[in-house]
Amino acid sequence: MLEQRKPIPVAEAVQRVMSKEITSKTEHIHIEDALGRTLAEDLTATHPVPPFDRSPYDGFAVRSADTVHASRENPLDLRVTETIGAGAVQSVPVLENEAARIMTGAMMPAECDAVVMLELTSEPEPGVMRIKRSFNKGDNISFKGEDAQEGTVLVEKGSVINPGTVALLATFGYETVRVASKPVVGVLATGSELLEVNEPLEPGKIRNSNALMAAAQIKRAGAEVKMLGKLTDDLEACYQSVKEALNEVDILITTGGVSVGDFDFLPEVYSRLGAEVLFNKVAMRPGSVTTVAHLNGQFLFGLSGNPSACYVGFELFTRPVIQRMLGNEKPHLPVEDAVLGADFTKPNPFTRFVRGTASIKHGRLEASPSGFNKSSAVSSLAATNCLIILPGGTRGFTAGDQVKVALLETAESSGMPW
Amino acid sequence: MLEQRKPIPVAEAVQRVMSKEITSKTEHIHIEDALGRTLAEDLTATHPVPPFDRSPYDGFAVRSADTVHASRENPLDLRVTETIGAGAVQSVPVLENEAARIMTGAMMPAECDAVVMLELTSEPEPGVMRIKRSFNKGDNISFKGEDAQEGTVLVEKGSVINPGTVALLATFGYETVRVASKPVVGVLATGSELLEVNEPLEPGKIRNSNALMAAAQIKRAGAEVKMLGKLTDDLEACYQSVKEALNEVDILITTGGVSVGDFDFLPEVYSRLGAEVLFNKVAMRPGSVTTVAHLNGQFLFGLSGNPSACYVGFELFTRPVIQRMLGNEKPHLPVEDAVLGADFTKPNPFTRFVRGTASIKHGRLEASPSGFNKSSAVSSLAATNCLIILPGGTRGFTAGDQVKVALLETAESSGMPW
Structure with a gap:
């Protein structure tokens, strides 16, 4: 008898994950x-x-009261007491009808309350500066604080x-x-069809792209990666590998093996571990088989073996846990309004997360699918910088519709957007 | 006599930098x-x-011609030849009225042209599968390529x-x-007022924030940093330090010392080196004293000692050189339309680059100043994710105006946007 799984809405799935206590370490x-x-x-x-009143210009620090009557017709000469360089402090007081030469960033002499830019002065004789206008208290000062x-x-x-x-x-x-501290996220792949990246292609086999992709997503999300290799097609060995992995990591990701096929051992592994399965079917495409389990404060993310499904499952469920561990109060992808750039006329009962390319055009966000759109697709992922969210239901969508998109490559985050 | 510098427009300044040959290394x-x-x-x-036709589901690979007459009233039984797991290939041919059990991702048997999902089948007796509808050639196959x-x-x-x-x-x-390869960018600070980050504050002095800030900007731009310490207030020593630094880096940044003050040695250092000064005054705020020199294929960026001015000078002039060295054909900050979130009623003859915070609201980009707006400001930089570009001239700007913003924290880039 085939197991019947009940899909739950995306928002509920995310909620089940985020309602668990998620703790941070610091360093x-x-x-x-x-x-x-x-x-x-x-x-x-x-x-x-600034920590002190300072001059924003090269010039002279003056006492504004001295300058009240200065004008083109009635130039004022002030005796220059000293030069105060940046980083230095005055060594003598600035008395009436005196000024101090002062450099950009230097501390104002206590007796002065205005700065005259060098360009507005002349030097009628050595040690004397001349101005031809008055200055007000506070002119050209960068004030403390x-x-x-x-x-x-x-x-x-x-x-x-x-x-x-x-x-x-x-x-x-x-x-x-x-x-x-960066949480350590382990990655375990499953699938007898998987070759390592350095192995030549063989009939019936493909290279393992999910593990390295997930590793890059983990890093992009701000965490550290621990590559843990591949699970074998043997239940007991799988169980042992997962159990050991949990000792080495804060979060464990597996790719593949969460479906209901004959070689999908992970459901049985979760059961043997005594992990609480938060859900094993989500009303979303791709990634409906995404499974999340929880055991003694640790999360086990059972992502799909299909690249696009794996990618989306990570961003929706694993990323916010990592971000929360990093202390981010808004751990989710930012979701924004955008103009849809292509037709999706066929309705789908599940919420779709279409891998898309979003860009701002004339101040408005636009998003178009980034390529081949199947859960198994890998080629479109390189051009993907957003997930276009098409709610499930009985209607399709057409180019020009207002839709929501989750942005993948911005520094921003959001609260619960689903 | 004070040196008179002629300010050039930002676009021309950027153009002078980018018109130099900029070469990349690879690894x-x-x-x-x-x-x-x-x-x-x-x-x-x-x-x-995929590298071969494969099954996207757990199910059975069938020959569609066999199923033509299958229906609820007229169920069809097919003999199951074998189970083809993912990564395996068929070991026997699938003959007329036969089917092969096939796993997700497994290679299709050569004789089959459709897949029946497991859920649509029953097993009337061991080794036999039953279907109650017909299938068409190509149903449920992930085709090669x-x-x-x-x-x-x-x-x-x-x-x-x-x-x-x-x-x-x-x-x-x-x-x-x-x-x-990541270009190596050296950072040399100037300024007698500067304390190291681990030194206690002293009267007249401030800690050196520019060098570490520039280092972070360098990393954000994709390059490697070489911290080279601080120049002293001695022309000969400055000259030697800059000369030696140029042997160790691809690009040299200095902060401070480019103005026309008594302790601004860099203009003289450029001259002694025989470097070509591309410009030493730009019609922009902040950062009008930004100087760029060029010597034997190397760039010397003389950024302002004021934090905001230093920040802006880096993003406008240094970042695109780094990005071009990284092989980016569109090395500049992406510039987008945005709605201005605050008034700037006072006109300024120079183009202003206001440190701002941009966010998408209801699908439209909005940008507001991120805080205290002076060239010496440092507090506002942490909230800065864009530069709001206010063209110079005789008019001010008011909240709600359409303006251009240069985005700092996106993965995108642009061609010449100025």
């Missing part, structure tokens, strides 16, 4: 390794930025560190920064 | 390291995909390798792949 890393990692603590301004006040949270925990974040980490002296 | 890397690298050769299908024909270029040289590309590399047996 300290050097700032030079921080790009792309996820902050495990708020980045707070530990001092004002104008960029950031001490104590302000500038980047929130859970954010991915970009070059701007690195600049802030450096500004505040974070030589190391606490980030979420 | 072979292992497929497991390929994610994010740039293909240095076309990825061509070396065999059809339907996904990709041999010889087709599936991914073009110059493309960034994504997980789908990795799947294709694996499919066609590329254990190693030829990619563009």
Whole structure:
């Protein structure tokens, strides 16, 4: 008797996964390794930025009160006390009718409240500068704290560190920064038809593309990969391999072997392990056989052996778990409105995730299928940067329709979008 | 006498940089390291995909001619010759009124031309399968070459390798792949006000955020970083450091020291090196002092010492050179239409590149300033994922205006967008 599986909606499947407790580990890393990692603590301004009033230009620091009557007709000469270079501080006070030569970024002398750009001055005699207009208090000063006040949270925990974040980490002296540890995701392939990438093609066989593809998806999602090889067509050996793998990884992905065929051992392996199967059939194309099991806080993702189905299953179910482990409060693919670029006139009872290419044209997002559209397709995946979501039902879709697309190659994420 | 520099338009500045010959190197890397690298050769299908006609389901391979009269009233029994597992090939021919049990992905027996899904069959006695409808030639077969024909270029040289590309590399047996070598970009900071990230703050000084920020930008752009420390305030030492640095890197970035202040030594260093200064003033805000020089095929990018100006100068001028070295025919930031989210009522004669946050809302791109907007600003850079381009002139801009934005965190690139 063939097992009858009951498909559940995608949103419910995702919900079942994400409702499990998902914990993060953290570690300290050097700032030079921080790009792309996820902050495990708020980045707070530990001092004002700038930390002192400073000059934004090369010029002269003046006391504005001295300049009140300066004009073209009535030029004002000020005695220059010294030159304050960037990084230096004044060594003498600036008294009435005096000015200090000051460099870009240098700290203002305490007695001065305006900066005159070098271009607006002349030097009637050595040690004297001349101006021909008045200046107001505060003219051309970068004020202490104008960029950031001490104590302000500038980047929130859970954010991915970009070059701007690195600049802030450096500004505040974070030589190391606490980030979420990368979860380790193991990849086990199943399928007697699978050759390794370095083996010559044989009749009836194909090279294993899923394991390396999944490894790349894992890295793109921010986690670390552990390649665990291939399961054999022997139930006992499969069971042992999976059990051992679980000791080495935070998350285990298998590709293939989750269907109801004679050599699909994974359902039996889950049962023997005592894992809770969260679902084994999802109302989606491709990837309806995607299975997720859970055991002692660990997830086992049984992805399809079909490349496109494997790809989609990973992005919908595995990626958000990785992202949550990285501390991302919005762990899902960002889903946006887009204009559909092709017809899908045949309705499908299941929700379709069509591998697509999205681009912004004249400010609007457009998405078209990236190529051959079967669950077994591999060629279209290279051009795929989004999944076009076509809800299941009795209607087809035509080019120009407004649809939702899940974007794969942006730095953004979303909350529960399904 | 203060040097008078003539600002040139951004487009012309970019043009001067990109009109220089920019050469790439290539290397072979292992497929497991390929994610994010740039293909240095076309990825061509070396065999059809699938490589043979195969079954997309678990079921039975049949000869459709045998099934012509099969119906609910007139069920057809076929003798089962054998089970063909995935990866196996038939061992006996399938003769008239025979069928072969076949697994998902297994090669079709030569005599069969349709597959019957397991669910549509019954087993009236061991070794016999029964169907109650007819099947047509070609039903449920994944045909040889339907996904990709041999010889087709599936991914073009110059493309960034994504997980789908990795799947294709694996499919066609590329254990190693030829990619563009990452250019090595050196970073030298200037400025006596600069403390290292691990030094405590001192009056008048700030920590060096530009060098580490530029390092992160270099990595994000796909290149390798060489941190070269800090130049001193001594012309001869500066000259020696820059000269030595050029032996170690493909591209040299300096931050600060390009202005016309007393301690801005880089113009003199370029002159002593005999480097051709492509420009030293650009009609843009921030970053108008950005200087680019060229010497024996090497670029020297003199970026501003102000964080925002440094950031923008890198993305406009350095990034495309790196991308071109990586073999990208479209090396520039993608520029898209967006709706402006804030007022910029004060006109500016120079083109402004406002650090902004862009997001897609209801299918349309919107962009707002990401925070404090001065060339010295650092706090806003962490939230920056685009540069909002406000052309110079006599008019201001208001929220709701259509503007162009250059996107920083997408996998896309563009041709000359300025």
